[in-house]
Amino acid sequence: MKLNRSMYAKLLLLCLLYVCVGSSTGAADNDSTLTLQNVNLVDVVNGTVKPQMAIVIKNGKIAKIGNTQSVKPLGKIMDMQNAYVIPGLIDVHAHVTAMFKPNEETTYKHLNYFLRHGITTVRDAAGNAPVLQKMHKEVNEGKIQAADVYYSAFMAGRWYYDRGVGARREPYTAWEQCVNPGDDLDKAMQAAKDCGATGLKLYHSFDKDFLVQIVKAAKKHGLKIWGHAMMYPAKPHEVAAAGVEVISHIYMVESYSTDTLIRLRKTPQRYKDSIKLAVNINEFCRAMKQNNAILDATICVSYPREKWVLPMLKRMHNKGVKVAAGTDQIVDLAAPYPRLMDELTYYADSCGFTNAEALRTATTNAAETIGMEKQIGTITVGKRADLVVLEANPLISLKNLRQQVLVIQLGRIVQKE
Template identity: 25%
Template sequence: MTTTRLINAHVIDTRHGKVLPDRHVRIQDGRIVDVSETPLSGSDDQVIDLRGRYLMPGMVDSHVHVTAITPNFALLETLSPFYVGAKSSELLEAMLMRGFTTVRDAGGADYGLAKAVDEESLVGPRILFAGNALSQTGGHADMRGPGQQTFEGCFCCAGLGRVCDGVSEVRRAARDEIRKGATQIKIMASGGVSSPTDRIDSTQFSLEEIDAIVEEATAANIHTMAHAYTARAINRLIPRGVKTIEHGNLMDEESCRLFLEHDAYLTPTLATYDALAKEGVEAGMAEHLQRKVFDVLDAGGKALEMAQRHGVKMLFGTDLLGRMQRHQLNEFHLRKDVIPADDLLRAATCNAADAYGHGGDFGEVIPGARGDLIVLEDNPLDDITVLTRPDEQLLLIMKAGKLYKNRL
């Protein structure tokens, strides 16, 4: 077993939004084993003096697409999965170097990519993966255009989703993704920006189909996440057991009530709309699809304010595509005028663990949690934007007890 001791640390208590000064932390065999107010003794393999810097858990991005090397999803489904995997490695390493030690992939990543990271064949955050998101015919993961009768791509390779219709088909598809190791199931439950034949305001899948998918996920002790924009879509999902709603730009007051009643979570993804509006076409998205962004762009901020006012629990998510993934930390800027720093930190740490059913496993600096840690020069509770300047602020990155950056 290898041990590392971090001494003289100001620990960020993410759950309670406060600083625990002058703490000493021991990480052994990839897990935190001690967090002490008094110096820890022992012959640890490595001792790092933080000299009063700020220690917090590594961050979690709850909505990524690590295989989305282009925003053109129809093209993505025709590319070699080997090529896509190789290019994904660049995106993964960049995420880790921004301080994200865990990411929840919302469609595209699979067991092989997650295992490659776990085995350290690839450098990146731990990947929790949905495999292929489930979509109805003509839904948000069906990339066939309105005039297409055939399709060059393969729904089982480099794309983000799979098409299934009817209770028996969706049940089989959910079971298949679970068989392949999915840590959550993704439902495409409304129209979206990047899909060619649906409308933003459409609902997708019947209630019976949704019930079947959620039932299969629940049976496997994993959660469901659902792509949904409108109140009409959201309000039929939450009572059926969907744990996290992705985007939610066009939700209403009733949606907020349902989030609270059913202990569900909202994952706003403001960064992707901001990026798509500014450079979506240049980055590779078809112009007629990019225009759909403006149907939800301004609404995202209003939904964020409504959710915060009602006390809806939120996750940090970005949903960025292709080269626009470099804007990952911009999500903090886009939320900071509405969401207090302590709530934003919770969204990017312990809220994610709670939502996934893994409370205490990550997202906190507590005994038993994973040794996923970052060290900052300044206190993010005083100024959340310190997290957006990793080159100057991010001094140390540790994942599972292994150092990936150390400027101390």
């Protein structure tokens, strides 16, 4: 069902009136109670829609879900007139602030842009921790209207920084470390924890044996382990086998090719595509599945220049590799919608995903990447009230993700402008 123009206009007016009276900042307090009546609840796990449902939100969390006729409404009541409700979307690979010269105002604008377009949470893959920590704190305290942000401490080996010529000197920072065999890994992990990082971003100059040590130390300190598919020298299957939990960039499986022509600029792209698509990924996919690792595919990084990544992701998906949606894109504040919408469309249109499977990459699977699956990713009693209300059913077309009526984060209705 799609809302007709009259219903849609009425619903938008209702939402606007609610926002205006919610608070002086244009958002409902997260200690208030709100009931959404007559919603079509999209079950992203099962790929189904539950019609005529009611959702009660209290203290920023989902307090009750049930049939509209059976659930007693509490607090402020909004009749959603059969609009569709999904969990807040998550981009698992974003860059919202610089590492060394961060602009706090720009970082806020990026996170605010995400939130206003239904992306309630992002994972920042290597940025300035003090700024990101401040943003995370202020979002959860209701001081700013922005996507919640989880972030990493960036780690690489000596060769990456020095290139063998001693180019980089100390000091490093807690969120940007040089780690090498023989270092005090407990000290490195504690520094990462102290700057508020949720996990590590392992980037370059790690072999398979040292990776195992890093993973062990990270788990000891309760940190998530994220990293590139290719660690130079560790190969993608070795990265997965070492226990890296979220592995970024599908294009890095090109490292399995021994054809040196693919590295030459003058080589025709069609030839490069054919060689890269033909690489053997069986060992990599086995390691991913055995270790329950998640692929942060970042199709947006490569396509349309490198067309081979689409059928390659389809192969991996058919082999059962779990995927989370990340874009690795700098935010374009002038764009009508975030690149995450394109990423999901690529999955469904060209990579063999059903619309429900694609939607899970930005909800349930994405929540798992940051270790927040018990808090976000599904519309479930007890979880955070991060919700997106849509005009039409996204299980029919992912383009309907762009037809947003309102966004709710931590029980607060987001002011669009």
